[in-house]
Amino acid sequence: MEGKIKFFIKNYFRHFNARTLKEAAAAYEELINNGGKMMITLAGAMSTAEIGAILAEMIREDKVHAICTTGANLEEDIFNLVGNKEYLKIPDYRYLTPEKELELFNKGYNRITDTAIPERVMRVVEKALIEIWKESEKNNEQKFPHEYIYDLIKNGKLDDNFAIDPKESWVVAAAEKNLPIFVPGWEDSTLGNMFTACVVKREIKDANIVKNGILYMIELIKWYKNESAKHKIGFFQIGGGIAGDFPICVVPLINQDLKENVPKWAYFCQISDSTTSYGSYSGAPPNEKITWGKIDGDTPSFIIESDATIVAPLIFAYVLNK
Numbered sequence: 001m002e003g004k005i006k007f008f009i010k011n012y013f014r015h016f017n018a019r020t021l022k023e024a025a026a027a028y029e030e031l032i033n034n035g036g037k038m039m040i041t042l043a044g045a046m047s048t049a050e051i052g053a054i055l056a057e058m059i060r061e062d063k064v065h066a067i068c069t070t071g072a073n074l075e076e077d078i079f080n081l082v083g084n085k086e087y088l089k090i091p092d093y094r095y096l097t098p099e100k101e102l103e104l105f106n107k108g109y110n111r112i113t114d115t116a117i118p119e120r121v122m123r124v125v126e127k128a129l130i131e132i133w134k135e136s137e138k139n140n141e142q143k144f145p146h147e148y149i150y151d152l153i154k155n156g157k158l159d160d161n162f163a164i165d166p167k168e169s170w171v172v173a174a175a176e177k178n179l180p181i182f183v184p185g186w187e188d189s190t191l192g193n194m195f196t197a198c199v200v201k202r203e204i205k206d207a208n209i210v211k212n213g214i215l216y217m218i219e220l221i222k223w224y225k226n227e228s229a230k231h232k233i234g235f236f237q238i239g240g241g242i243a244g245d246f247p248i249c250v251v252p253l254i255n256q257d258l259k260e261n262v263p264k265w266a267y268f269c270q271i272s273d274s275t276t277s278y279g280s281y282s283g284a285p286p287n288e289k290i291t292w293g294k295i296d297g298d299t300p301s302f303i304i305e306s307d308a309t310i311v312a313p314l315i316f317a318y319v320l321n322k
Contacts, residue, residue, distance in 0.1 A: 003322040009314065017306050024269040024302035025318035028236065031267050032319065036232040037065035038267070041247060043239030047076035047170070048112045049309045054316045056173035063319050065233075066223065067174065068182040068247040071189025074146060075125070076117075077171040078153075082161040083121030090114050126194045128157045133195065136209045144211045144219070145192070146181035150174075180223050184213045184246040217250070224250045225262055234267030235295075238308045244270070252293040265295050269302040271311045 002010075013022040032038065040055070058064045080087075088104075090096070093114045096104075101111065109116035132151050136143060143151075152158060153175040166172045174181060186192045198204040227233055237244040254262045268286055286301035295301060304311050 003317070003320070005314070005317040005322045009318050017304050017311075020302050020304050021306075021311055021314060022318075024304060025315040027267055027300040027302070028234065028269065028315065029319050031232060031234045032063055034232070036234055036266060037227055038063065038234040038236055039066040039068060039247060040064050041235070041237045041239075041243040042067060042069040042073040043237075043241045043243040044308060045072070045076065045112045046238055046308065046312070047073040047080060048115050048117070050080060050168070051309070051312060052077050052080070052170035052173075053168045054313050054320075055170040056168055057320060058316050059170060059173040059177060059179060061320060063316075064179070065227070066180040066182070067170075068184070068220075068243050070241070070243050071145065071183055071186040071192050073243070074149060074171065074181070074183055074186075075122075075189055075191045076112075077169055078125055078149060078158070079117055079121050080164065081166065081169045081172065082124055082158055082163055083118060084163040086118050086121060086163070088116040088118075090116060122190055122194075124161060125152075125158070126191065128152055129191065129194075130198060130203070131157075133198065133204055133209060137204055137206050142209055142211050144181075144216065145183045145186040146174075148210070150178070180219075182216050182220050182247060184216055185242045186210070186213075213246075217246070217253070220247060220250050221254060221258075225254065225260070228262045232263070232266035235265045235269070237268070237270040237272075238312055240270075240272055248289070248294050255293055264293065265299060267300050268295050269304070269315075271304045271306065271308040273305055273307060 009022050009025065013019060028038065040058075042051075055064070088109055090111065091114060093111065104111055104116055108119040110119060110122075111117075129148060129152060132148055132155075136148075149171060153172055173179075187196060195204070195210060199207045224233065235248060237248075248265065251262060251264050254260050268289065270286075285303060286295060286299070289295045289301075290297055
């Protein structure tokens, strides 16, 4: 039986961005139904926008098979998990004066669009992670940033602090499946900054306990070679920046730099309201990606120029047959 949201999209999204959304959702569904796999890339502030409420379900239902994310989206899903009830909602955020912004800062809040996160929440997560980092250093271990977050979830250190149903956390869903996650540029995040401070203060003496972006790329090469030998792999990009630019390069890296042979990405969809132009978004539209050996001329490709907090949940609902 067809879900109500899916029915609505199929019957009423007929032109322009709406039509592209419908076609992108249908192609996503077709790829998965035919045994393909999908990588999701998360930029922007999607975790603070609580994308986890539906992305977690996509992960549990095997509609997502790998995620490349900014460090901010990785950590902000956890901040939301433990601190949501303390968040301050600011519906008139567009009209805040510098004085009002400073007032938020002085009260210990960090604002992300219409939501202000208490510094205290971040420190709760930091404290729990420092214990894990120190234990890794003691045991001469090296792990990726997301693996430390998985440890944090699996050891139950935060369970007593949950502010929402953990079923609405995409990172919890990913940890339960041990989903491959890639986090390039992790140091450009709150927890990355906190880890750096620990190293500078010599609370942690070995910065190498956290594996870096080059090692993430090597891990991505292994993942893509293994999975593309068995499945077509799609690329669903939310926003721009490093979360999207980093993983899509793995195909030309393997084919052109390693001189090996893997299939190109079999599907591409990007949701962004940033137009590719001089000095603007640094990524490339689909047709330009063809010239870099990332996708083929006949790869199903879509650009939806709209708000990802609206578009992504609709596409996910379509794929989930809601």
